[in-house]
Amino acid sequence: MPPDSMARAMWVAAEAVARVRDGYALNDGLASLWAAHPDLPPSTRGAAQDLIYGTLRDFGRGDAMLARLLRQPLTEPTIDALLRVALHRLEVRPETAHTVVDQAVEVAARVARGGLKSLVNAVLRNALRQRDTLATALARTPESHWRHPAWWIDRIKRNQPQTWEAVLGAANTHPPMTLRINPRRTTPDAMAAELVAAGHTGRWLGPYAWRLDRPAPVASLPGYADGRLSVQDWGAQQAAAMLDVRDGMRVLDACAAPGGKAAHMIELHDCRLLALDADPRRAQRIAANLERLGLSADVRCGDARSPREWWDGQGFDRILADVPCSASGVARRHPDIKWLRRADDIGNFATVQREILEALWPLLSPGGKMLYVTCSLFPEENSLQVARFAARHSDCQRVPLDAALERTLLPDADHDGFFFALLEKQA
Template structure:
């Protein structure tokens, strides 16, 4: 399920309504197009938006509107800087605090310093250029008042780098690059593996592909990747993982619908739902449409896809159109069954419910810093409401796959246990390997997901 945030971080005082406009100095020319300084300047706007409490995806959309003339290479550099800085934010924040005598009042300068510190760690051989370009970017911020401060902080960081890193290694939030509540929860729920879960969340995510058997076949597509020099490993009959992630547009046959990008964990849903031709299927929280498409690729189905937000509903349509697939798509709250249900029960339901997205934080690193501990209970409440509504439209003998991209039991096993206790016609169905539930934790192969299959007994 896509990440959602019922409770975002409150915007900082004085920043929430500040217009996001390109920085222009009355005395300095714009930074050269394509320069590192330009990328640092733009990325500082994006990070400042996240620090105010806005989701990274929203921040990026705002950046591209604010800076419409950026080259594709600069856009890519900005994204790399933002994702890397947010993955390492716990450490960067700790290091920056040690370099400042008092907190900064100018949020964009704070963001610029965090991004520059990340770049210094990632590319130490370019330290001189990073400092120089960060100072040039600072000259276009805060009327240039803090240019000297940025120069001093970064040069001081270089002089003390080893000591700063040793100190960060002894501070849990800095070492694990997660908020303390998240670390504590994982230690409580996974006492033997909590460290590997945190490490998995800090990895760069793998790029896995799903071949569309209605447009291509596995052997032909493997040959196409070989011809393009794209190395891969096979995960399943129609699933591959690229050794090196590539831009989606460069994938052979992507525009023609021969392949989709989908995490290996997410690809499990279609197989676990026990699909057969002719079934009536509901995908209750369907955007952006990857799992919807996989269901349709797996069997000939009568499928209804629901999504709450109109903009996200359009993404489902776009996905299915590219892949040559068809379904009924409606914008609706799946909990309000009176607004969309025609009274005919479904044989299968995919309940890919809103969740904390704590299993996909490496793809959405802002989640680590926007999510709050109390959000888990809020998501659990919404999930329970969705389960109650969808159970009413499931046919006797039908099956519902409950799915989250969370690693926390309150949203997963405990949620299902409470639901089964309330419904005597609910039977937990075992998967082919004999398990009643699957909790996949983030790893080099896949993101974190939870799966459980419920059958409605006659």
């Protein structure tokens, strides 16, 4: 298949979708995927990435369509994934139907055993003939209509009864791209003017947060390579201000990779910051990001649940506990999450979060503050977790954020979904 063809883009996308269905996280597989296809021009790589993310966002829709179009489930993972990619493309670009079918059949002819080429052709042509009937049937099924697992839909409806439709709808959209200006290397106004001059128009969401009107490749952004700006969601950027860091403080970012929140705190304050992460590769990313920005911190690899392995015994004035979670608030940015998460995963994450909180609390100096952060939408990881922790610790005082004891950001056009709670240790 020519490297610049739609067939090649569909083949690459099908490989990625098949890996996710096998249980692999998309982020872990993309680097190896691109390495396996070094001849892809940027246009084909971009087309493949759009197909990958679009197909994964359509969780449940592909299942429902194939259930109606196939007599029995496919046992060939790549062909199953190829059909999902093609069906997604037919829905979003119906004017390209002839090309999509033709190119999908070409892929099947190259990568599958005999007979599956004809099957792919028949399934896609039946999808075109039954388009209206399929659309009506899919609209009646919550999983296919909302493009989420049933258990996820039920939890959001229960926990967000007034806004559940907007929350689920937002998770199926393309995420915004927001930049964080580094005040140690430029000023917000100067950087915005340079961005606009280069065609990257946008608007301010916060003092250092410039939301682009249109996402753009990082390499095309003036100021990125020399550390004058970073890419960071506006919701994530709000953590630095909430933690109330001041110059001279000793600060711990306990689950720091890839280092955006740690870097933001150092950009704003002359603090002594320890950036910790349990994964050596992710810890290396923290160091690389800080180097690009011209910032310095003590970067270590260690498990936040085992301080004896990395703590020097000196208390911290501030702790950022951006704990591992279901990531349900960033599903549009990581659409494989909807395929990979299971309902009982939420309890497992809650257990890890509790262990981290219990391990970090003794490290906080009296009068110090800890900001608990997740990118989850589920109370078990958020409000219930914090309430139970505060009830167990008499020296824990909850500090209001905007007159409320916690802040929940639901995903919308300007930011992803986040939860914040600020805890102060009484002397």
